[in-house]
Amino acid sequence: MSFTASFQNKEETKDFKEGLTIQDVLDDLELSSETVVAKQNGDIVVEDTEIQDGDEIKLIQIIYGG
Known part of the structure; x- marks a missing residue:
């Protein structure tokens, strides 16, 4: 199984085994869920969302400022 x-x-x-979550991907890339928003196939998802075969996962950096 793989996802983009x-x-x-x-x-x-990337190839993966069943049960991989968005949080696992963030951990692998050493990113924090406090600074990144995840989209799975165009929809915003939470960290415990499981990745499915063929998914497109986009990680978007949150920009803070004032």
């Missing part, structure tokens, strides 16, 4: 992940203009296809 994109973050900061980088895109790659």
Whole structure:
């Protein structure tokens, strides 16, 4: 099984085993859920969402400022 992940203009296809979650991907990339929003196939999802075969996962950096 595989999914496509994109973050900061980088895109790659990754193989995975059943049960992989968005949080697992964030941990693998050393990213915090406090600074990144995840979209699965175009929909915003929470960290415990399981990834399915063929999913497109897009990680979007949150920008803070004032």
